[in-house]
Amino acid sequence: MKRRIIAMAALSATPLVVLAACSRNGEGAARPADAQTASAWVQPPHVDAAFRDGGVVVVRGLAGPDARVVLRGANGAAVAVGADATGRFELRAPAATGDIRLTPEVQVGEDAAPSPETLVLIRGGTGPMILIAAGEPTVRLDGRGVLDAVDSDGSAVIVSGRTAGGPPTVLVDGARASVMAGAGGTWRATASGNGPAVIMVGDARFDFPGVGAESDFTPVRAGQGWRLTWPTGPSGRQTTWLPDRAS
Structure with missing residues (x-):
């Protein structure tokens, strides 16, 4: 399964x-x-x-x-x-x-x-440093940003990051996602989705390139960030997309 x-x-x-x-x-x-x-x-x-x-x-x-x-x-x-x-x-x-x-x-x-x-x-x-776990939002260890990562299994996405104050408004292809606040300004949002998407975090736009074909933990450049796809079981896989940090 x-x-x-x-x-x-x-x-x-x-x-x-x-x-x-x-x-x-x-x-x-x-x-x-x-x-x-x-x-x-x-x-x-x-x-x-x-x-x-x-x-x-x-x-x-x-x-x-x-x-x-x-x-x-x-x-x-x-x-x-x-x-x-x-x-x-x-x-x-x-x-x-x-x-x-x-x-x-x-x-x-x-x-x-x-x-x-x-x-x-x-x-x-020299690139992103992350902790990944099946079914969980990726934790970035190379600092925190308004958007840290997008995780997807091809059916749903978890969008996560950190902001000052309350959690931001998050839109996935124009639809408002449900956002849950965490400790220290962290937040996560969930939405359905199975492909590339435009993600708005407040006024910031991110172009999520969708899940990747790779399933062997090989990080590749995808859009304005890094994409890592990895197996979560005999037939499952999870994609993590890590947007580039602002200079």
């Missing part, structure tokens, strides 16, 4: 480029967490920041206290770092020139909990 945009599902991924981890102080491999007693429940990690720092990509987030956080690909390649006593972690790795795709997970003893989100760094972080 095709997974619709309103559904939540876990997603696995293989990195296009595997990063080599280094410690926060540049002293070699990041330390693993101390051995922990296996528990019945393990908190999945959540990435809340990713950015380029010169020739290094920095990934930060939150997991369980002293957890071992792993960024893993389905082929078994992985990098790891230990979270501190509050659960905060920071992984610093040499930046690559290609696209990077990694799935975060946390390990405590013999327990492992993968995140439902996949971290994608387009062009090694």
